[in-house]
Amino acid sequence: MSLAFDKNAYGELLAEYQPQVITSESEYDSMLANAERLIGNKNRSPEQTALLKILVRLIEEYESKNYPMSKPSPHAIIQHLMEARELEQADLVEIIGSLDDVSELINGKQAISKEQAKALGEFFHLSAELFQ
Structure with missing residues (x-):
């Protein structure tokens, strides 16, 4: 009512x-x-x-x-998603490649390729654009 x-x-x-x-x-x-x-x-x-x-x-x-908020980097987004889902770097090896590649990508030492962004988007059920 x-x-x-x-x-x-x-x-x-x-x-x-x-x-x-x-x-x-x-x-x-x-x-x-x-x-x-x-x-x-x-x-x-x-x-x-x-x-x-x-x-x-x-x-x-x-x-x-x-109080504008800056857009987080793709690497920060991955770190946040991993923390939120209690994932380890090893959990992303099948998506990214080797453990070294995962580590460098997460730490911002390696750029995220379009293929990796697409795979991350599918894995996390988000738009690949977040990772580019």
Whole structure:
């Protein structure tokens, strides 16, 4: 049973929170605090949920501009996947080649060929593009 969306209640929330594009760190901190309050509300109304979506989008936009994340290297991706799946270098020998090749590839001393990227993609069930 979903609750009906109350435009008047939503308008009051918008007036109270006044969501806008974040232009400073203090505005960012304030927006985060507001979003956290809404997230913590276990009985959030449909209007509060709609407001929360706006706040999250504004926060994400600010973070992407001010705290960009660099793309991990293919070697770092392989290391992470191996750790997450508790794999040893020997587990990749059939995919990459010799144990020496696996070691050099994982440590970034050897480039990943297109064939290896394709094999790694199939092995990890991911796009080969991640490994190039």
